[in-house]
Amino acid sequence: MNRLTDALAPLGLILLLLGAWELACRMTGVPAYFLPPPSQVAVAAVEGLPVLVPAAWNTLSVALVALALAAACALALAILVGLSPLIERAVRPLASALQVTPVVAVAPLILIWAGIDHPERAVIALAVLVAFFPIFSGAVTGLRSADPDLERLFDLYGAGRLQRVLRLRLPAAVPFLMEGLKVGAGLAIIGAVVAEFAAGSGGVRGLAWQILDAGNKLQTDRMIAALVVLAVMGVAVHAGLERLERAGLRWWRGR
Amino acid sequence: MSIAAALEDVEVDYRGRGRALGPISLTVAEGEIIALVGPSGCGKSTALRLLAGLEPASRGQVRRAAGRGETSVVFQAPTLAPWMSAGANVALPLELAGTPKAEARSQAAEALARVGLAGTEGSRPAQLSGGMAMRASLARALVTRPRLLMLDEPFAALDEITRRTLADDVLALWSQTRPAIVFVTHNVEEAAYMAERIVVLTRGPGRIAGEVRVEAPLPRPPGFRTWPVFTEAAETISALLARGAEAGP
Numbered sequence: 001m002n003r004l005t006d007a008l009a010p011l012g013l014i015l016l017l018l019g020a021w022e023l024a025c026r027m028t029g030v031p032a033y034f035l036p037p038p039s040q041v042a043v044a045a046v047e048g049l050p051v052l053v054p055a056a057w058n059t060l061s062v063a064l065v066a067l068a069l070a071a072a073c074a075l076a077l078a079i080l081v082g083l084s085p086l087i088e089r090a091v092r093p094l095a096s097a098l099q100v101t102p103v104v105a106v107a108p109l110i111l112i113w114a115g116i117d118h119p120e121r122a123v124i125a126l127a128v129l130v131a132f133f134p135i136f137s138g139a140v141t142g143l144r145s146a147d148p149d150l151e152r153l154f155d156l157y158g159a160g161r162l163q164r165v166l167r168l169r170l171p172a173a174v175p176f177l178m179e180g181l182k183v184g185a186g187l188a189i190i191g192a193v194v195a196e197f198a199a200g201s202g203g204v205r206g207l208a209w210q211i212l213d214a215g216n217k218l219q220t221d222r223m224i225a226a227l228v229v230l231a232v233m234g235v236a237v238h239a240g241l242e243r244l245e246r247a248g249l250r251w252w253r254g255r
Numbered sequence: 256m257s258i259a260a261a262l263e264d265v266e267v268d269y270r271g272r273g274r275a276l277g278p279i280s281l282t283v284a285e286g287e288i289i290a291l292v293g294p295s296g297c298g299k300s301t302a303l304r305l306l307a308g309l310e311p312a313s314r315g316q317v318r319r320a321a322g323r324g325e326t327s328v329v330f331q332a333p334t335l336a337p338w339m340s341a342g343a344n345v346a347l348p349l350e351l352a353g354t355p356k357a358e359a360r361s362q363a364a365e366a367l368a369r370v371g372l373a374g375t376e377g378s379r380p381a382q383l384s385g386g387m388a389m390r391a392s393l394a395r396a397l398v399t400r401p402r403l404l405m406l407d408e409p410f411a412a413l414d415e416i417t418r419r420t421l422a423d424d425v426l427a428l429w430s431q432t433r434p435a436i437v438f439v440t441h442n443v444e445e446a447a448y449m450a451e452r453i454v455v456l457t458r459g460p461g462r463i464a465g466e467v468r469v470e471a472p473l474p475r476p477p478g479f480r481t482w483p484v485f486t487e488a489a490e491t492i493s494a495l496l497a498r499g500a501e502a503g504p
Contacts, residue, residue, distance in 0.1 A: 149334040152309050156328060157351040157399075167351070171338045252338050254379025 036221040045225035052210060052229050059196065059206035060233060062120065063188040066127030070184060074132050075177070078139030082169060083161060088140075099133040103191055107198035123195040123206075130191030131184040138180025142173025171252075178248050182241045189234055207233075258320055259283045259403045259435035260306045265315035266460075267301050274460035276301045278315065281454060281463070285320075285402070286433040288426075288473065290446035292492060293456030293464075294500060299439045300407055302461070303328075306437055307405050320402070324352050327396035327434075328405040331412065333388035335380040335395075341367065342376030345395045352399070366394040369428065386417040390424075397428060404434045410445065422449055426474035443496070447488040448475060455492055457499035464499030467491050 018038045025037035081088040114122035146168050196208030207230050214222035266277035276298030291299045304310040335344045346363035370390040410418040446453045453467040469488045
Protein backbone atom coordinates (compact mmCIF):
# COMPACT_ATOMS: atom_id res chain seq x y z
CA MET A 1 0.00 0.00 0.00
CA ASN A 2 2.71 2.39 1.06
CA ARG A 3 4.90 1.48 -1.89
CA LEU A 4 2.01 1.99 -4.25
CA THR A 5 1.37 5.51 -2.98
CA ASP A 6 5.11 6.19 -3.12
CA ALA A 7 5.18 5.16 -6.76
CA LEU A 8 2.02 7.09 -7.60
CA ALA A 9 3.01 10.35 -5.88
CA PRO A 10 5.32 11.67 -8.65
CA LEU A 11 2.78 10.60 -11.30
CA GLY A 12 0.08 12.51 -9.45
CA LEU A 13 2.19 15.66 -9.36
CA ILE A 14 2.95 15.37 -13.08
CA LEU A 15 -0.74 14.99 -13.91
CA LEU A 16 -1.61 17.95 -11.71
CA LEU A 17 0.98 20.18 -13.38
CA LEU A 18 -0.07 19.05 -16.86
CA GLY A 19 -3.71 19.76 -15.99
CA ALA A 20 -2.86 23.25 -14.78
CA TRP A 21 -0.80 23.86 -17.91
CA GLU A 22 -3.59 22.67 -20.22
CA LEU A 23 -6.18 24.74 -18.37
CA ALA A 24 -3.99 27.85 -18.39
CA CYS A 25 -3.42 27.53 -22.15
CA ARG A 26 -7.11 27.20 -22.86
CA MET A 27 -8.20 30.00 -20.56
CA THR A 28 -5.61 32.59 -21.60
CA GLY A 29 -5.64 31.73 -25.29
CA VAL A 30 -1.86 32.06 -25.52
CA PRO A 31 -0.73 31.35 -29.12
CA ALA A 32 0.39 27.76 -29.72
CA TYR A 33 3.75 28.76 -31.21
CA PHE A 34 4.52 30.46 -27.89
CA LEU A 35 3.24 27.81 -25.50
CA PRO A 36 1.35 24.83 -26.88
CA PRO A 37 -0.95 22.96 -24.48
CA PRO A 38 0.28 19.50 -23.37
CA SER A 39 -2.38 17.80 -25.45
CA GLN A 40 -0.86 19.31 -28.58
CA VAL A 41 2.64 18.33 -27.42
CA ALA A 42 1.38 14.77 -26.95
CA VAL A 43 0.02 14.73 -30.50
CA ALA A 44 3.31 16.10 -31.80
CA ALA A 45 5.22 13.49 -29.84
CA VAL A 46 3.14 10.61 -31.21
CA GLU A 47 3.33 11.93 -34.76
CA GLY A 48 7.05 12.60 -34.43
CA LEU A 49 7.85 9.25 -32.84
CA PRO A 50 9.28 7.66 -36.03
CA VAL A 51 11.78 10.56 -36.14
CA LEU A 52 12.31 11.06 -32.41
CA VAL A 53 13.18 7.46 -31.56
CA PRO A 54 16.05 7.15 -34.08
CA ALA A 55 17.23 10.62 -33.02
CA ALA A 56 17.21 9.56 -29.37
CA TRP A 57 19.09 6.38 -30.27
CA ASN A 58 21.58 8.50 -32.18
CA THR A 59 22.27 10.66 -29.12
CA LEU A 60 22.29 7.69 -26.76
CA SER A 61 24.70 5.64 -28.86
CA VAL A 62 27.06 8.60 -29.12
CA ALA A 63 26.90 8.99 -25.34
CA LEU A 64 27.55 5.28 -24.75
CA VAL A 65 30.50 5.16 -27.14
CA ALA A 66 31.86 8.27 -25.44
CA LEU A 67 31.33 6.69 -22.01
CA ALA A 68 33.25 3.57 -23.02
CA LEU A 69 36.13 5.63 -24.42
CA ALA A 70 36.20 7.94 -21.40
CA ALA A 71 36.18 4.97 -19.03
CA ALA A 72 39.06 3.27 -20.84
CA CYS A 73 41.19 6.45 -20.89
CA ALA A 74 40.34 7.38 -17.30
CA LEU A 75 41.12 3.94 -15.92
CA ALA A 76 44.40 3.64 -17.81
CA LEU A 77 45.50 7.07 -16.66
CA ALA A 78 44.37 6.42 -13.09
CA ILE A 79 46.45 3.24 -12.95
CA LEU A 80 49.50 5.12 -14.26
CA VAL A 81 48.91 7.80 -11.66
CA GLY A 82 48.56 5.10 -9.01
CA LEU A 83 51.89 3.59 -9.98
CA SER A 84 53.86 6.82 -9.76
CA PRO A 85 53.31 9.85 -7.52
CA LEU A 86 55.36 11.91 -9.96
CA ILE A 87 52.95 11.22 -12.82
CA GLU A 88 50.11 12.09 -10.48
CA ARG A 89 51.64 15.46 -9.67
CA ALA A 90 52.12 16.09 -13.38
CA VAL A 91 48.60 15.06 -14.38
CA ARG A 92 46.49 16.61 -11.59
CA PRO A 93 46.47 20.29 -12.67
CA LEU A 94 45.80 19.36 -16.30
CA ALA A 95 42.93 17.10 -15.32
CA SER A 96 41.45 19.84 -13.15
CA ALA A 97 41.79 22.36 -15.98
CA LEU A 98 39.97 19.93 -18.22
CA GLN A 99 37.21 19.59 -15.66
CA VAL A 100 36.48 23.29 -15.23
CA THR A 101 36.59 24.22 -18.92
CA PRO A 102 33.01 24.40 -20.24
CA VAL A 103 32.45 21.98 -23.09
CA VAL A 104 30.69 24.63 -25.23
CA ALA A 105 33.84 26.72 -25.16
CA VAL A 106 36.00 23.90 -26.49
CA ALA A 107 33.44 22.71 -29.02
CA PRO A 108 34.26 25.05 -31.95
CA LEU A 109 37.91 24.05 -31.81
CA ILE A 110 37.16 20.33 -31.72
CA LEU A 111 34.71 20.79 -34.59
CA ILE A 112 37.46 22.32 -36.69
CA TRP A 113 39.85 19.49 -35.86
CA ALA A 114 37.27 16.81 -36.57
CA GLY A 115 36.67 18.36 -39.99
CA ILE A 116 33.50 19.63 -41.54
CA ASP A 117 32.62 16.17 -42.88
CA HIS A 118 32.79 14.39 -39.53
CA PRO A 119 30.88 16.40 -36.93
CA GLU A 120 29.87 13.11 -35.24
CA ARG A 121 33.53 12.55 -34.28
CA ALA A 122 33.62 15.96 -32.65
CA VAL A 123 30.42 15.17 -30.74
CA ILE A 124 31.90 11.93 -29.43
CA ALA A 125 35.16 13.64 -28.49
CA LEU A 126 33.32 16.36 -26.59
CA ALA A 127 31.16 13.85 -24.73
CA VAL A 128 34.33 11.93 -23.81
CA LEU A 129 35.81 15.15 -22.47
CA VAL A 130 32.85 15.71 -20.16
CA ALA A 131 32.50 12.11 -18.99
CA PHE A 132 36.23 11.65 -18.36
CA PHE A 133 36.72 13.57 -15.14
CA PRO A 134 34.25 11.94 -12.74
CA ILE A 135 35.44 8.50 -13.82
CA PHE A 136 39.09 9.48 -13.51
CA SER A 137 38.77 11.09 -10.11
CA GLY A 138 36.65 8.17 -8.85
CA ALA A 139 39.27 5.73 -10.10
CA VAL A 140 42.14 7.66 -8.48
CA THR A 141 40.31 7.79 -5.13
CA GLY A 142 39.28 4.15 -5.45
CA LEU A 143 42.78 2.93 -6.22
CA ARG A 144 43.85 4.51 -2.94
CA SER A 145 40.95 3.19 -0.90
CA ALA A 146 42.37 -0.24 -0.11
CA ASP A 147 42.54 -1.12 3.59
CA PRO A 148 46.01 0.03 4.83
CA ASP A 149 46.41 -3.23 6.73
CA LEU A 150 45.80 -5.17 3.52
CA GLU A 151 48.46 -2.99 1.90
CA ARG A 152 50.78 -3.96 4.77
CA LEU A 153 50.05 -7.63 4.15
CA PHE A 154 51.00 -7.13 0.51
CA ASP A 155 54.28 -5.55 1.72
CA LEU A 156 54.83 -8.48 4.03
CA TYR A 157 54.29 -11.05 1.28
CA GLY A 158 56.60 -9.15 -1.04
CA ALA A 159 53.99 -8.37 -3.69
CA GLY A 160 55.21 -6.60 -6.83
CA ARG A 161 53.72 -3.36 -8.12
CA LEU A 162 51.66 -5.06 -10.78
CA GLN A 163 50.37 -7.70 -8.36
CA ARG A 164 49.41 -4.94 -5.97
CA VAL A 165 47.44 -3.08 -8.63
CA LEU A 166 45.74 -6.11 -10.11
CA ARG A 167 45.00 -8.05 -6.94
CA LEU A 168 44.43 -5.29 -4.40
CA ARG A 169 43.97 -1.75 -5.67
CA LEU A 170 41.80 -2.39 -8.73
CA PRO A 171 39.35 -4.71 -6.99
CA ALA A 172 39.23 -2.34 -4.02
CA ALA A 173 38.38 0.50 -6.41
CA VAL A 174 35.34 -1.25 -7.92
CA PRO A 175 32.67 0.61 -5.89
CA PHE A 176 34.28 3.95 -6.75
CA LEU A 177 34.53 2.97 -10.42
CA MET A 178 30.85 2.09 -10.54
CA GLU A 179 29.89 5.41 -8.96
CA GLY A 180 32.15 7.25 -11.42
CA LEU A 181 30.60 5.40 -14.37
CA LYS A 182 27.11 6.30 -13.20
CA VAL A 183 27.91 9.99 -12.93
CA GLY A 184 29.95 9.84 -16.14
CA ALA A 185 27.05 8.30 -18.09
CA GLY A 186 24.74 11.15 -17.14
CA LEU A 187 27.38 13.68 -18.11
CA ALA A 188 28.10 11.88 -21.40
CA ILE A 189 24.46 12.37 -22.45
CA ILE A 190 24.60 16.04 -21.47
CA GLY A 191 27.93 16.38 -23.28
CA ALA A 192 26.55 14.73 -26.41
CA VAL A 193 23.52 17.04 -26.49
CA VAL A 194 25.57 20.19 -25.87
CA ALA A 195 28.04 19.14 -28.55
CA GLU A 196 25.21 18.53 -31.01
CA PHE A 197 24.00 22.06 -30.38
CA ALA A 198 27.47 23.37 -31.02
CA ALA A 199 27.76 21.30 -34.18
CA GLY A 200 24.54 22.92 -35.35
CA SER A 201 22.79 21.45 -38.36
CA GLY A 202 25.99 19.86 -39.63
CA GLY A 203 24.62 16.41 -40.23
CA VAL A 204 24.42 15.08 -36.68
CA ARG A 205 20.81 13.97 -36.39
CA GLY A 206 20.46 13.53 -32.66
CA LEU A 207 17.81 14.89 -30.32
CA ALA A 208 19.47 18.28 -30.09
CA TRP A 209 19.19 18.63 -33.82
CA GLN A 210 15.46 17.87 -33.57
CA ILE A 211 15.11 20.65 -31.01
CA LEU A 212 17.13 23.10 -33.13
CA ASP A 213 15.22 22.22 -36.30
CA ALA A 214 11.82 22.56 -34.64
CA GLY A 215 12.91 25.81 -33.03
CA ASN A 216 13.96 27.28 -36.35
CA LYS A 217 10.50 26.47 -37.69
CA LEU A 218 8.83 27.83 -34.55
CA GLN A 219 7.24 24.40 -33.92
CA THR A 220 7.27 24.67 -30.15
CA ASP A 221 5.21 21.52 -29.70
CA ARG A 222 7.91 19.47 -31.48
CA MET A 223 10.59 21.15 -29.37
CA ILE A 224 8.88 20.19 -26.15
CA ALA A 225 8.20 16.66 -27.40
CA ALA A 226 11.92 16.20 -28.12
CA LEU A 227 12.75 17.56 -24.68
CA VAL A 228 10.39 15.08 -23.07
CA VAL A 229 12.02 12.21 -24.97
CA LEU A 230 15.43 13.46 -23.82
CA ALA A 231 14.29 13.61 -20.19
CA VAL A 232 12.73 10.14 -20.35
CA MET A 233 15.91 8.76 -21.88
CA GLY A 234 18.04 10.36 -19.18
CA VAL A 235 15.86 9.01 -16.40
CA ALA A 236 15.85 5.51 -17.94
CA VAL A 237 19.64 5.43 -18.32
CA HIS A 238 20.11 6.68 -14.76
CA ALA A 239 17.68 4.12 -13.32
CA GLY A 240 19.32 1.33 -15.31
CA LEU A 241 22.78 2.24 -14.12
CA GLU A 242 21.62 2.58 -10.54
CA ARG A 243 20.30 -0.97 -10.68
CA LEU A 244 23.52 -2.19 -12.22
CA GLU A 245 25.50 -0.42 -9.53
CA ARG A 246 23.45 -1.96 -6.75
CA ALA A 247 23.79 -5.44 -8.22
CA GLY A 248 27.50 -4.88 -8.74
CA LEU A 249 27.98 -3.75 -5.14
CA ARG A 250 26.06 -6.73 -3.83
CA TRP A 251 28.36 -9.01 -5.81
CA TRP A 252 31.45 -7.14 -4.65
CA ARG A 253 30.53 -7.25 -0.97
CA GLY A 254 29.33 -10.82 -1.23
CA ARG A 255 25.83 -10.14 0.11
CA MET B 256 68.68 -20.24 22.00
CA SER B 257 68.42 -18.87 18.47
CA ILE B 258 66.74 -15.56 17.82
CA ALA B 259 63.62 -15.04 15.70
CA ALA B 260 63.70 -11.25 15.87
CA ALA B 261 65.16 -8.57 18.10
CA LEU B 262 65.03 -4.85 18.78
CA GLU B 263 68.27 -3.27 20.02
CA ASP B 264 68.04 0.22 21.56
CA VAL B 265 65.32 1.05 19.09
CA GLU B 266 63.53 4.38 18.94
CA VAL B 267 60.75 5.44 16.59
CA ASP B 268 59.83 9.07 15.91
CA TYR B 269 56.82 10.03 13.84
CA ARG B 270 57.00 13.33 12.04
CA GLY B 271 54.77 15.86 13.73
CA ARG B 272 53.96 13.55 16.65
CA GLY B 273 57.38 13.15 18.18
CA ARG B 274 58.62 10.03 19.92
CA ALA B 275 56.27 7.05 19.58
CA LEU B 276 58.38 4.26 21.02
CA GLY B 277 61.59 3.56 22.87
CA PRO B 278 64.36 3.39 23.62
CA ILE B 279 63.56 -0.30 23.85
CA SER B 280 65.42 -3.60 23.54
CA LEU B 281 63.56 -6.85 23.12
CA THR B 282 64.59 -10.31 21.96
CA VAL B 283 62.16 -12.87 20.60
CA ALA B 284 63.54 -16.42 20.67
CA GLU B 285 62.50 -19.11 18.19
CA GLY B 286 59.29 -20.81 19.25
CA GLU B 287 58.66 -18.42 22.13
CA ILE B 288 55.33 -16.76 22.91
CA ILE B 289 55.69 -13.16 24.04
CA ALA B 290 52.88 -10.82 24.98
CA LEU B 291 53.37 -7.07 24.66
CA VAL B 292 51.09 -5.32 27.11
CA GLY B 293 50.64 -1.60 27.52
CA PRO B 294 48.14 1.24 27.60
CA SER B 295 46.69 2.63 24.36
CA GLY B 296 49.18 4.73 22.44
CA CYS B 297 52.25 3.23 24.09
CA GLY B 298 53.64 2.13 20.74
CA LYS B 299 53.10 -1.62 21.13
CA SER B 300 51.66 -1.94 17.63
CA THR B 301 54.65 0.05 16.36
CA ALA B 302 56.96 -2.42 18.09
CA LEU B 303 55.12 -5.25 16.35
CA ARG B 304 55.43 -3.61 12.94
CA LEU B 305 59.17 -3.14 13.56
CA LEU B 306 59.59 -6.81 14.43
CA ALA B 307 57.59 -7.76 11.33
CA GLY B 308 59.85 -5.60 9.19
CA LEU B 309 56.94 -3.45 8.05
CA GLU B 310 58.42 -0.22 9.37
CA PRO B 311 61.96 1.12 9.83
CA ALA B 312 63.31 2.27 13.19
CA SER B 313 64.40 5.90 13.53
CA ARG B 314 67.41 4.82 15.62
CA GLY B 315 68.80 1.51 16.81
CA GLN B 316 68.82 -1.90 15.18
CA VAL B 317 66.12 -4.35 14.19
CA ARG B 318 67.30 -7.92 13.66
CA ARG B 319 65.16 -10.44 11.90
CA ALA B 320 66.02 -14.07 11.31
CA ALA B 321 62.80 -14.83 9.47
CA GLY B 322 63.14 -14.37 5.73
CA ARG B 323 60.55 -13.17 3.26
CA GLY B 324 57.34 -15.13 3.60
CA GLU B 325 58.31 -16.47 7.03
CA THR B 326 56.56 -13.70 8.97
CA SER B 327 52.81 -13.42 9.28
CA VAL B 328 50.61 -10.77 10.86
CA VAL B 329 47.07 -10.92 12.16
CA PHE B 330 45.54 -7.49 12.72
CA GLN B 331 42.86 -6.26 15.06
CA ALA B 332 40.27 -6.53 12.29
CA PRO B 333 40.13 -9.66 10.12
CA THR B 334 41.38 -7.57 7.15
CA LEU B 335 39.96 -9.95 4.57
CA ALA B 336 39.35 -8.65 1.06
CA PRO B 337 35.54 -8.52 0.72
CA TRP B 338 35.59 -9.28 -3.01
CA MET B 339 37.35 -12.61 -2.56
CA SER B 340 36.07 -15.86 -1.07
CA ALA B 341 37.55 -17.04 2.22
CA GLY B 342 39.56 -19.65 0.30
CA ALA B 343 41.00 -17.05 -2.08
CA ASN B 344 41.85 -14.77 0.86
CA VAL B 345 43.72 -17.52 2.65
CA ALA B 346 45.47 -18.64 -0.56
CA LEU B 347 46.61 -15.07 -1.31
CA PRO B 348 50.01 -15.14 0.48
CA LEU B 349 50.92 -18.36 -1.36
CA GLU B 350 49.72 -17.06 -4.72
CA LEU B 351 51.67 -13.82 -4.30
CA ALA B 352 54.77 -15.89 -3.61
CA GLY B 353 54.23 -17.76 -6.87
CA THR B 354 52.61 -21.00 -5.72
CA PRO B 355 50.40 -22.39 -8.53
CA LYS B 356 46.77 -21.53 -7.95
CA ALA B 357 45.41 -25.07 -7.54
CA GLU B 358 48.12 -25.95 -5.04
CA ALA B 359 47.58 -22.68 -3.12
CA ARG B 360 43.84 -23.29 -2.96
CA SER B 361 44.18 -26.80 -1.60
CA GLN B 362 46.64 -25.62 1.06
CA ALA B 363 44.21 -22.82 1.90
CA ALA B 364 41.42 -25.35 2.36
CA GLU B 365 43.66 -27.32 4.74
CA ALA B 366 44.56 -24.18 6.69
CA LEU B 367 40.88 -23.29 6.99
CA ALA B 368 40.16 -26.80 8.25
CA ARG B 369 42.93 -26.46 10.85
CA VAL B 370 41.28 -23.36 12.35
CA GLY B 371 37.90 -25.11 12.38
CA LEU B 372 36.48 -23.58 9.22
CA ALA B 373 36.40 -26.66 6.98
CA GLY B 374 34.11 -26.17 3.99
CA THR B 375 33.95 -22.37 4.10
CA GLU B 376 36.36 -21.85 1.17
CA GLY B 377 33.56 -20.54 -1.03
CA SER B 378 32.03 -18.14 1.52
CA ARG B 379 32.61 -14.43 1.30
CA PRO B 380 33.96 -12.62 4.39
CA ALA B 381 30.62 -10.80 4.73
CA GLN B 382 28.92 -14.15 5.23
CA LEU B 383 31.19 -15.11 8.13
CA SER B 384 30.61 -14.10 11.75
CA GLY B 385 33.20 -11.92 13.50
CA GLY B 386 34.84 -14.92 15.16
CA MET B 387 34.85 -16.95 11.94
CA ALA B 388 36.38 -14.04 10.00
CA MET B 389 39.13 -13.80 12.64
CA ARG B 390 39.75 -17.54 12.26
CA ALA B 391 40.01 -17.11 8.48
CA SER B 392 42.52 -14.32 9.09
CA LEU B 393 44.46 -16.69 11.34
CA ALA B 394 44.35 -19.37 8.65
CA ARG B 395 45.81 -16.88 6.17
CA ALA B 396 48.63 -16.14 8.62
CA LEU B 397 49.35 -19.84 9.18
CA VAL B 398 49.11 -21.00 5.57
CA THR B 399 52.71 -19.98 4.86
CA ARG B 400 53.93 -21.94 7.94
CA PRO B 401 55.63 -18.84 9.39
CA ARG B 402 58.56 -18.85 11.83
CA LEU B 403 57.35 -15.58 13.31
CA LEU B 404 53.67 -14.88 13.91
CA MET B 405 52.51 -11.41 14.92
CA LEU B 406 49.13 -10.96 16.54
CA ASP B 407 48.04 -7.33 16.92
CA GLU B 408 45.15 -7.31 19.40
CA PRO B 409 43.48 -10.01 17.33
CA PHE B 410 40.57 -10.66 19.68
CA ALA B 411 39.81 -7.08 20.69
CA ALA B 412 36.54 -6.89 18.76
CA LEU B 413 35.19 -10.30 19.85
CA ASP B 414 32.95 -11.34 22.72
CA GLU B 415 34.43 -13.00 25.81
CA ILE B 416 33.45 -16.59 24.94
CA THR B 417 34.74 -16.41 21.35
CA ARG B 418 37.86 -14.73 22.67
CA ARG B 419 38.61 -17.54 25.14
CA THR B 420 37.98 -20.31 22.61
CA LEU B 421 40.22 -18.59 20.10
CA ALA B 422 42.98 -18.16 22.70
CA ASP B 423 43.01 -21.93 23.31
CA ASP B 424 42.88 -22.60 19.56
CA VAL B 425 45.83 -20.31 18.86
CA LEU B 426 47.87 -22.12 21.53
CA ALA B 427 46.89 -25.53 20.11
CA LEU B 428 47.90 -24.38 16.62
CA TRP B 429 51.16 -23.02 18.01
CA SER B 430 52.01 -26.43 19.50
CA GLN B 431 51.81 -28.00 16.01
CA THR B 432 54.50 -25.92 14.28
CA ARG B 433 55.92 -23.84 17.16
CA PRO B 434 56.41 -20.47 15.48
CA ALA B 435 57.61 -17.59 17.63
CA ILE B 436 54.54 -15.54 18.54
CA VAL B 437 54.41 -11.86 19.46
CA PHE B 438 51.02 -11.06 20.86
CA VAL B 439 49.98 -7.44 21.39
CA THR B 440 47.13 -6.78 23.79
CA HIS B 441 45.93 -4.39 26.46
CA ASN B 442 44.11 -7.18 28.25
CA VAL B 443 46.04 -8.36 31.30
CA GLU B 444 44.32 -11.75 31.70
CA GLU B 445 44.68 -12.52 28.01
CA ALA B 446 48.40 -11.75 28.17
CA ALA B 447 48.95 -13.99 31.20
CA TYR B 448 46.96 -16.79 29.57
CA MET B 449 48.57 -16.70 26.13
CA ALA B 450 52.22 -15.99 26.77
CA GLU B 451 55.12 -17.54 28.63
CA ARG B 452 56.81 -14.14 28.78
CA ILE B 453 54.88 -10.90 29.22
CA VAL B 454 56.63 -7.62 28.46
CA VAL B 455 54.89 -4.61 30.01
CA LEU B 456 55.35 -1.22 28.33
CA THR B 457 55.02 2.21 29.95
CA ARG B 458 52.65 4.81 28.57
CA GLY B 459 53.80 6.40 25.31
CA PRO B 460 56.54 6.68 24.19
CA GLY B 461 56.71 3.10 25.40
CA ARG B 462 59.70 1.72 27.25
CA ILE B 463 59.90 -1.56 29.10
CA ALA B 464 58.31 -1.25 32.54
CA GLY B 465 59.05 -4.84 33.46
CA GLU B 466 58.78 -8.47 32.49
CA VAL B 467 56.75 -11.37 33.88
CA ARG B 468 57.34 -15.08 33.27
CA VAL B 469 54.52 -17.57 33.60
CA GLU B 470 56.01 -20.95 34.49
CA ALA B 471 53.22 -23.30 33.41
CA PRO B 472 52.54 -25.73 30.56
CA LEU B 473 51.55 -24.48 27.12
CA PRO B 474 48.90 -24.97 25.72
CA ARG B 475 47.16 -24.16 28.98
CA PRO B 476 45.50 -27.00 30.89
CA PRO B 477 41.74 -26.74 31.60
CA GLY B 478 40.88 -24.43 34.47
CA PHE B 479 44.22 -22.62 34.20
CA ARG B 480 42.53 -19.30 34.95
CA THR B 481 42.04 -20.46 38.57
CA TRP B 482 45.69 -21.47 39.07
CA PRO B 483 47.68 -19.32 41.50
CA VAL B 484 50.44 -18.90 38.83
CA PHE B 485 47.92 -17.28 36.54
CA THR B 486 46.31 -14.98 39.08
CA GLU B 487 49.69 -13.94 40.51
CA ALA B 488 51.02 -13.20 37.03
CA ALA B 489 47.94 -11.13 36.26
CA GLU B 490 48.40 -9.18 39.52
CA THR B 491 52.08 -8.51 38.78
CA ILE B 492 51.29 -7.36 35.24
CA SER B 493 48.60 -5.00 36.56
CA ALA B 494 51.01 -3.57 39.12
CA LEU B 495 53.67 -3.02 36.43
CA LEU B 496 51.09 -1.36 34.18
CA ALA B 497 50.05 0.98 36.97
CA ARG B 498 53.65 1.88 37.72
CA GLY B 499 54.34 2.37 33.99
CA ALA B 500 51.37 4.70 33.68
CA GLU B 501 52.73 6.97 36.44
CA ALA B 502 56.27 7.12 35.06
CA GLY B 503 56.68 10.29 33.03
CA PRO B 504 58.59 10.20 29.77
